[in-house]
Each structure stands twice: as C-alpha cells, then as structure tokens.
Amino acid sequence: MADGQVTGQEGRRVVGAGIRARLSAGEMAPGQRLVEQELSETFGTTRSAVREALQDLAAEGLVELIPRRGARVRVISVEEAVQITECRAALESLCARRAAASAGDADRAELRAIGEQMSRAVADGDLDAYSALNRRLHDTVARASGQEVATSLLDRLNGQTVRFQFRLALRPGRPAQSLPQHLAIIEAVVTGDGAAAEAAARAHVDSVVAELAATPQRTGAVDSEAAVP
Amino acid sequence: MADGQVTGQEGRRVVGAGIRARLSAGEMAPGQRLVEQELSETFGTTRSAVREALQDLAAEGLVELIPRRGARVRVISVEEAVQITECRAALESLCARRAAASAGDADRAELRAIGEQMSRAVADGDLDAYSALNRRLHDTVARASGQEVATSLLDRLNGQTVRFQFRLALRPGRPAQSLPQHLAIIEAVVTGDGAAAEAAARAHVDSVVAELAATPQRTGAVDSEAAVP
DNA sequence: ATCAACCATATTGTCAACAATCTCGTTGAC
DNA sequence: GTCAACGAGATTGTTGACAATATGGTTGAT
Incomplete structure (x- = not known):
C-alpha cells in the first residue's frame, strides 16, 4: 500500500477511524496504552494528528487521557x-x-x-x-x-x-x-x-x-x- | 489585574471556563465568531490553549467548528x-x-x-x-x-x-x-x-x-x- | 536481600514560525 | 449600475524543535 504521508486534517479522521475500528474488533484491549509516536507511525500521520484524534476519542469516552501520562483504552466496568x-x-x-x-x-x-x-x-x-x-x-x-x-x-x-x-x-x-x-x-x-x-x-x-x-x-x-x- | 501569562495546560481550562461562563451569562450571542488570537489575548494564553479549549467546547456541542473558517457559538434552534x-x-x-x-x-x-x-x-x-x-x-x-x-x-x-x-x-x-x-x-x-x-x-x-x-x-x-x- | 537515590530514556506538553486558505474591499469591464 | 476577477490582510492549519515530566532499571549503602 503506497500510502505515503497522510496530511493533518485527514490524519485526524484516519487515526480516529482506525482506533475505533480496532477497538470494535477487539484488537485493542481495555487498559492498553496508546503511545502517540507509535500511532503516528502506524497510521502514517504526524503526532499532532494523533493527538487531536485522541482528544476526540476521549470526548467520546472511548479513551482515557491522563495528563503527562498519555492515553489508554478506557476500561468500562x-x-x-x-x-x-x-x-x-x-x-x-x-x-x-x-x-x-x-x-x-x-x-x-x-x-x-x-x-x-x-x-x-x-x-x-x-x-x-x-x-x-x-x-x-x-x-x-x-x-x-x-x-x-x-x-x-x-x-x-x-x-x-x-x-x-x-x-x-x-x-x-x-x-x-x-x-x-x-x-x-x-x-x-x-x-x-x-x-x-x-x-x-x-x-x-x-x-x-x-x-x-x-x-x-x-x-x-x-x-x-x-x-x- | 497582574495576570501574567497563563501556561498551557491551565490555559485550556481557563479559556474553557471563561467561554462557558460568558455563554451562560448571555455575553456571547449564538452565531458569534470566536477568533483564536482575540481569545488568546483576552485570556492571556497561547493560541494553542485556545484551540484545545475550542475543541472541548465543540465536543460538548456549545461551539460549532467549521474547518478553515473558525469557531462560532453554536445556534440551537x-x-x-x-x-x-x-x-x-x-x-x-x-x-x-x-x-x-x-x-x-x-x-x-x-x-x-x-x-x-x-x-x-x-x-x-x-x-x-x-x-x-x-x-x-x-x-x-x-x-x-x-x-x-x-x-x-x-x-x-x-x-x-x-x-x-x-x-x-x-x-x-x-x-x-x-x-x-x-x-x-x-x-x-x-x-x-x-x-x-x-x-x-x-x-x-x-x-x-x-x-x-x-x-x-x-x-x-x-x-x-x-x-x- | 532490601531499599532509596539517581540517572538514562521514553513520552508527553509547549511554543513560535511558517504555510495554506478564506474574507472582503477594490478595480475594471460591460 | 452590476458583476466578475483580483489582491491585501486576516485567520486558521501544520510542522518541527525544544522543554518538562514520568518510567524503569542500576547502583550503592545498610
């Protein structure tokens, strides 16, 4: 897949959709850490795009965002x-x-x-x-x-x-x-x-x-x- | 008010709370434009902090965020x-x-x-x-x-x-x-x-x-x- | 062996400059 | 007078470098 670099505004959507999909598919376990740089390499975007996508997911309650400690898949009891x-x-x-x-x-x-x-x-x-x-x-x-x-x-x-x-x-x-x-x-x-x-x-x-x-x-x-x- | 410069992480909260308050008080009318630089000067923060606060408010449905056109107070019919x-x-x-x-x-x-x-x-x-x-x-x-x-x-x-x-x-x-x-x-x-x-x-x-x-x-x-x- | 202090590294947060785009007034043709 | 093309200024979007903080392992004393 000659994906190339995904540009910012779209990267946000791509990362958001990607994480959502993996979440639904059970490929990401609750509690799992989501490291910004790692995600940016996986999806071929910048760290900023990942950051914004994580904010979106946190607002939706899918991800937990702890200051200075990064993001985790939120655990739902x-x-x-x-x-x-x-x-x-x-x-x-x-x-x-x-x-x-x-x-x-x-x-x-x-x-x-x-x-x-x-x-x-x-x-x-x-x-x-x-x-x-x-x-x-x-x-x-x-x-x-x-x-x-x-x-x-x-x-x-x-x-x-x-x-x-x-x-x-x-x-x-x-x-x-x-x-x-x-x-x-x-x-x-x-x-x-x-x-x-x-x-x-x-x-x-x-x-x-x-x-x-x-x-x-x-x-x-x-x-x-x-x-x- | 010797406010000084409000640093990032807190700036986000300050701007969010500030806009919320003005919203409730009716000091910001629905449809009004929210210009990033203007807000950053009003609250003494950086533009980044304002940007993040606006994202938060948009996620809450208080603000409408149109790509490349900025933020407005959302009109609720x-x-x-x-x-x-x-x-x-x-x-x-x-x-x-x-x-x-x-x-x-x-x-x-x-x-x-x-x-x-x-x-x-x-x-x-x-x-x-x-x-x-x-x-x-x-x-x-x-x-x-x-x-x-x-x-x-x-x-x-x-x-x-x-x-x-x-x-x-x-x-x-x-x-x-x-x-x-x-x-x-x-x-x-x-x-x-x-x-x-x-x-x-x-x-x-x-x-x-x-x-x-x-x-x-x-x-x-x-x-x-x-x-x- | 246990524990605390410490350091190297990984990771997130911040910022300011630069690029891209939009807005709106101006100009000129018809 | 109306309309379209143009351009200057305003505004948002993007990037990369740097700063601040947390993490986890190592060392050394007891």
Missing part, C-alpha cells in the same frame, strides 16, 4: 455498562414511541424486512448476521424517530459498549430470547402503536440490563494494577 | 431545544425513579430543604433564587440516583439549553406552574415512591417541552445570513 444500558433503555423507548408516530413508509418497509431477516438468521443459527441486523434495527428505529439528539447520544453510548454487546450475542439461547422482543418492537412501530413500541423497547433493553448484570467482572482487560498472581 | 428537553425528560425520569429507591438521608434532607426554599422564593417573587434552586433540584436528584452516566449526559444537555431555560423562567406565571411539579418530584423521591417520582419528573419536563414549543423562533442570534431588513 460491568457496572458502568449496566448504567449505559439503562440510559439506552430510556432513550430508545423515547425513539420507539416517536418512530411509531412518524416513521415513513420506507422506514416501515425496512423494519419489516429486518424482522424477516432476523427470524431467518436465528433459524439458521447465523449469529454474525443476527448481530448485524440487531444494530441495523436499533439504528433504523432511532433514525425513523426523527429524534436526532437522542440518536446521537445513542451512537455515543453504543460505541462504549460494543465490546459487551459482542459477548452477549454469543451466549447460547440469547437470540431465542431477544428475537421475539425485537419482533414486538417492529410490530408496534410498523402498526403505529406508540405506547406498545415504547414498552417493547424498554422491555428489550431492560432484558439486556438483566443479562449484563449476570456477567462476570473480568472482561479481558490488560491489567495494570489489579493483577492477582 | 427551538426545535433542537425541544428534542434536547425530550431527552432530558427520558433521562431525568430514570434518575428520579432510582433516586427514590437509593437516595441517602442527606439527599432526602437536602431535597426537603430545596422544596421549602423554592416555595418561599416563589412567594417572594425572587426569580433568580428560584432559578438557582431549580438547577440545584435537578442536580441533586441526578446525583442521588447514583446514575453517573445519566448525570453526565444531563450535564451536557443542560449546558446546551441554559439560554432557553433562562428565558423560560422569566415568563409570567411560569413559576406558579412549575412549583407544584417540583414539589411533587421532591415528595415522591423523599417518600421513596419510585413510580410516582418517575411520573412526576416526566410530567415536569414534558411541561417544559410544551412551553418551549410555544416559543417564537428568533432568540437573539447574531444573524449572519438570515437577516431580514
């Missing part, structure tokens, strides 16, 4: 993941209610399609497809609601918990549990029943909270101080 | 303020419910005190005091809930709407309308009735939404393009 998910429940139920009232025909058609594909994915045992559809469902409801502020908050919150979401979807029996909940949300939004949509969304995310609460603490963080020999 | 307030309703009702369940004795005592002072402020027609107590009430409920994630989201959202809140509190009859709502929230949290607290918080913030929706569009922005001669 199960406890915090639960709180994040509780906020998601509050905001997604708002979106679901509004989506039921104001979704366009295209949105409703897409929701129906997602529902069918989800059922098929579960029947086929295709977890990856189901997981992708899951994200797409939540996104579609959020966008269809017209609640741009809530949507952007949800994006931020989801970014922080991708790691946990990933682990949850792999639990045996979890898809069988969540599929009917997803279908209930879709049904309510498509038929325009706001109250039912709100309730269904809340019930669904609350069940994620319950699932999270039953999660063991250690999640593969790079331990810096809490190592038990 | 009434429509957006409504959406922000709807999110607040969702998150504050979550906090109220949890606060009812998990507030400590100190929190409950403080809430009672706030209620009494609020009643007195309204009776005295002291709008400033009432406004300050209003903020303190919402803060106290959020903190007492133990929902740190929701609390930090609410902080951010409130920062964006201070201007609107300010205007609302000045409407004749508004305090008389909101006081019983505030007292209902306090009563429910203090007595530990989670469902009532959630309902009361939602009702209150929803009434703010209604009030906002009845707001004329122009809010004193520095018009750059939409000026009507």
